[in-house]
Amino acid sequence: MNESPGKQERWDRRMETPLAVASLLFLAGYTVRVLAQDLDQVWLDLCLAITLATWGVFILDYAVRLRLSGLGPLRFVRAHLLGTLVVVLPLLRPLQMVKIYDRIQRRHDKPRLTLYARVMAYSSITVTLLGFAGALAVYQHERGAPGATIRTFGDSIWWAAETLTTVGYGDVTPVTPVGRIIAVGMMACGVALIGAVTGSFSSWLIQSFRREDEKRPPGDSPGAS
Structure with a gap:
């Protein structure tokens, strides 16, 4: 039995900004770890912690969306292939910024x-x-x-x-x-x-x-x- 669509919409709105920030932090942390190998180990470890923490945010968001959808895991995966791929390969998560841009454009119910x-x-x-x-x-x-x-x-x-x-x-x-x-x-x-x-x-x-x-x-x- 599906959960109320209103709950999903409220969750989407609530997580819009946190996910955007987490996406940028993940990309920033990964970038530093790849390009700044001469940094002190403590900073590299901090970047690793940031990437893992933001990955955890993505997984949590995916799990909540699965729960609110009321669908079985297989049906949910088929209906959200891109979202599933992004959770498995979090380096693709910054591409979700396109969705944020789309929502900004659709303010006042009409794209600019x-x-x-x-x-x-x-x-x-x-x-x-x-x-x-x-x-x-x-x-x-x-x-x-x-x-x-x-x-x-x-x-x-x-x-x-x-x-x-x-x-x-x-x-x-x-x-x-x-x-x-x-x-x-x-x-x-x-x-x-x-x-x-x-x-x-x-x-x-x-x-x-x-x-x-x-x-x-x-x-x-x-x-x-």
């Missing part, structure tokens, strides 16, 4: 941006966060690996840009199993994002040309005799 502008904005945010998180993860596993071509974080950023844009020069590539798994995921995301942006831009052009044609007087269309 048009549909096409929202697609562009969400895609830009997603690419930036996904590229940065993917570059961090690949750099963590690739640096120091035998035969590695990704030796600096700059190399990793360059590789992430190549991968997400599907350019793939091949000058730097992952050599570790984990790095290659991350690469496959980023390739799939890159193709999907490019498709979404291209489709949205094409639709916007068609709509613009259609509005221009509708404004023309009858018989004044191009090619008319």
